[in-house]
Amino acid sequence: MSALMPFVLGLAGVLVVVLFLAGYRTMRTDALDALATEDLDLLRGQQRRRAEGQSPLERLAQRQVPRLRRLLGPRRLAQLQRRIDEAGRPDGLTVDGYLQRTAWWAVLVTPLVFLLLLQGNLLMAALGLSVPVILPLSKVAGAQRRRREQIDRDLPDFLDVLAVTVMAGVNFRAALARVAERFEGALADEVTLTLQQIANGASVRQGFQDLRERSSSEPVAQFVSALLQSQELGAPLAESLRQIAEDLRRDSGQRQRQAAAKTAPRVTLVTSLVLVPGALLFVAVGMYLGADIDLGALLGST
Numbered sequence: 001m002s003a004l005m006p007f008v009l010g011l012a013g014v015l016v017v018v019l020f021l022a023g024y025r026t027m028r029t030d031a032l033d034a035l036a037t038e039d040l041d042l043l044r045g046q047q048r049r050r051a052e053g054q055s056p057l058e059r060l061a062q063r064q065v066p067r068l069r070r071l072l073g074p075r076r077l078a079q080l081q082r083r084i085d086e087a088g089r090p091d092g093l094t095v096d097g098y099l100q101r102t103a104w105w106a107v108l109v110t111p112l113v114f115l116l117l118l119q120g121n122l123l124m125a126a127l128g129l130s131v132p133v134i135l136p137l138s139k140v141a142g143a144q145r146r147r148r149e150q151i152d153r154d155l156p157d158f159l160d161v162l163a164v165t166v167m168a169g170v171n172f173r174a175a176l177a178r179v180a181e182r183f184e185g186a187l188a189d190e191v192t193l194t195l196q197q198i199a200n201g202a203s204v205r206q207g208f209q210d211l212r213e214r215s216s217s218e219p220v221a222q223f224v225s226a227l228l229q230s231q232e233l234g235a236p237l238a239e240s241l242r243q244i245a246e247d248l249r250r251d252s253g254q255r256q257r258q259a260a261a262k263t264a265p266r267v268t269l270v271t272s273l274v275l276v277p278g279a280l281l282f283v284a285v286g287m288y289l290g291a292d293i294d295l296g297a298l299l300g301s302t
Contacts, residue, residue, distance in 0.1 A: 061103035068099045086216045087143035088186055098136055105132035144216065147186045151217045152252065154187045156245040159223065163241035172237060173198070190215060204231070219248045 069077060081095050109128050116125040158179060165175040173195060180191040190211055198207040205228060212224040223244055230240045 057107060058100070058104060061100050061107055064103035064106070065096050065099045068103060069096075072099075082213070083140055083144060085214045086147065087140050088147045088189070090140075090143045093140070098140070101136045102132050105135055148215070148217050150185055151187045151190070151215060152219050152248075154183065154185055155217070155219050155223065156248045156252070158183055158187055158191075159241045159245040159248070163238045163245070166241065167238045190220075219251070222248070 072080070077095060080098065084093055084095065084098065087093075109131050113125045113128040116122075116128060161182070162175055162179045165179055166172060170178065176191055177195055180188045180195070193214075194207045194211045197210060198204055202210075208224045208228060212221050215221075226240055226244050227237075230237050
C-alpha cells in the first residue's frame, strides 16, 4: 500500500489540475458571440447561462440542487431567498442558481480536499470544504451591502423630489411613478415593483410592506412606517416626506461620524505597527552611516 501511495497522490494531483483547468475554461467561454446585440439585451444571468448551454461540470452540479434543497429545509431556503431579494437578484440569480453555483464549487474542490486528506493536512482540507459555502455567500452579501448603501444614499433626495411633486397637486401614486422614472438605481426599481404590485391587485399597505421586507435598509423601513401612518391618520403627506428626508440625512450624518470614529483607531494602529518601526530603522541606519562607527571594534571582534 505504501508503494502505491505516491502513484495515488500523483493521480489525484493530475485530476485536480484537469478539473480546475476545465472549470476555468468553462467560466471564460462565451457561446453568445454569434447573437445580435438586441438578442443579447434580452438575456440576463441564468437565462444567458441556459442559452449558452451547460458544461458537464455544470450539469453535474445542477443534479445536486434538489438534494441541497432538501438538506437546507424550507426555513433556510426562505432566508436565502430573502438575501437574494435584498441583493437585488444580481444577474437574475435565483435560489436554484445559487445552490447550483455552490454545488459547482463543491464538485470543483472535492478532488483537492481528497488529496489534502491523503496527505494528512486536515486544516487545509477543512478550509477547502468551506470554499463552496463562503464564495457564493460572500458574492450575495457584497451585492446586498452595495444595494443597501445605494438606497440609503438616494432615499433623502427621492423623498424631497416626491414631496415637491405631491405639493404640486399630483396624485401620490402618479407622483411615485413619475419620480421613479427620473431616478435610476435600486430605489427606483423597488418603487416601480411596488407600484406594479398595487396595480395588479395588492393593497397599498401590502405593497409597501413587501417593499420593506425586500430591503434591509433601515431608512426604507422608517419611510414605509411613516407613510402608512400618514395615510391612516390623515397627516399632511408632503410635510411628512420632508420631515422623513431631514431625519434620514441627520441619521446618515451620525452614521458617517461613527464610522469615522471607528476608522481613526485603525489608522493609528497601522501607523504604530508599520510606519513607526520603519522610520526608526531609517533613523538608526542613517546615524550608523553618518557616524562611521566600527561595530567590530565595539563588539570586540577581531
